[in-house]
Amino acid sequence: MSQTSPINLLVLHAVRTMGYADTARIAARLSVTEGEAREYLLAPRAQGWITFSSFAGDGGWSLTESGKAHGERLLAAELDEAGARAAVEKVHQDFLPLNDVMAAACTAWQLAEMGIDDQTLTLAQTITALEGPAAALAGLEGRLTAHLDRFSGYQQRFAEALAKAHAEPAWITGTDRDSCHRVWFELHEDLIATLGVTR
Numbered sequence: 001m002s003q004t005s006p007i008n009l010l011v012l013h014a015v016r017t018m019g020y021a022d023t024a025r026i027a028a029r030l031s032v033t034e035g036e037a038r039e040y041l042l043a044p045r046a047q048g049w050i051t052f053s054s055f056a057g058d059g060g061w062s063l064t065e066s067g068k069a070h071g072e073r074l075l076a077a078e079l080d081e082a083g084a085r086a087a088v089e090k091v092h093q094d095f096l097p098l099n100d101v102m103a104a105a106c107t108a109w110q111l112a113e114m115g116i117d118d119q120t121l122t123l124a125q126t127i128t129a130l131e132g133p134a135a136a137l138a139g140l141e142g143r144l145t146a147h148l149d150r151f152s153g154y155q156q157r158f159a160e161a162l163a164k165a166h167a168e169p170a171w172i173t174g175t176d177r178d179s180c181h182r183v184w185f186e187l188h189e190d191l192i193a194t195l196g197v198t199r
Contacts, residue, residue, distance in 0.1 A: 003082040005150045011040045012063070012071045013150070015050050016193055017186045020060045075194045084147035085195075091143050092191045098133045098140075099188060105129040106173050106181045113169075123169050127162065130172070130180055134162055137187075151190065158183045 005013075007030075014029045015021065021029075027037035041061065044050045049067030052059060063071065079085050105126055112121035137155045144151035161180045165171040173181040192199060 002145055002147060002149050003078070003084075005078060005148065007040060008043070009071070009074045009078065010150060011037075012044055012049060012067060012074070013190075013193065015044075015061050016063045016068065016071055017189045019189070020062045022058075022060045026061060072193060072196050076196055078148070079194055082147050087143060087147055088191065088194055091140050092195060092197075094136075095140060095188070095191060098136050099184070102130070102133045102181075102184050109169075109172055123165070126172060127165055130162055133184070134158055134180075148194075154183060154187045154190075 010030055011026070014026050018025065018029065023037050023041065024034050026041070027034045030037060030040070032040070041050065044067060045052065047067075047070075049064055049070055050061050051064055052061050054060075079088060108121055108129075109126045112126075134155075137158055141151060141155045157178055158180055161171045161178055161183060165180065171177065171179050173179055175182065188199070
């Protein structure tokens with residue numbers, strides 16, 4: 001039976017995996033109202049686990065070092081309680097070759113967009129390169145959610161971004177939206193945070 005994570009862990013984990021996010025984005029990730037998210041963020045802020053900063057009118061939440069350490073302790077305890085460590089480690093191993101494909105495709109696309117790469121790379125070629133990781137993601141997520149509910153949603157978010165990229169290429173690597181690159185990066189961060197390893 002898949003285990004459901006407590007909200008205090010989910011809040012801290014959302015801030016970590018998203019890297020830097022405003023309250024509205026965190027609320028969307030947690031599927032709660034913005035007011036509820038604001039309430040949930042109060043306790044970890046008071047503990048010094050997260051901090052809010054703003055620059056040029058843009059503000060967001062980020063994890064502190066003590067918050068990162070506390071979050072990893074919670075994740076490790078949850079992982080062992082669910083008896084899922086070996087399963088998540090195997091998914092991480094299977095994820096890494098796909099991560100190489102994803103990184104190469106996104107880097108090539110970014111270079112092509114900037115006109116740095118000598119070779120001509122089309123949008124269609126890039127989307128085709130990302131279809132392999134997209135297809136594999138469904139299986140990886142299924143293996144993860146068999147143990148921990150909180151891994152759900154990555155495959156759908158990635159598929160939606162890839163579909164939108166046909167009409168708007170910014171959905172491949174854009175940082176201002178739930179792009180393919182951002183979704184993939186967050187899953188990678190989720191896996192390494194859960195296992196307490198580094199990139």
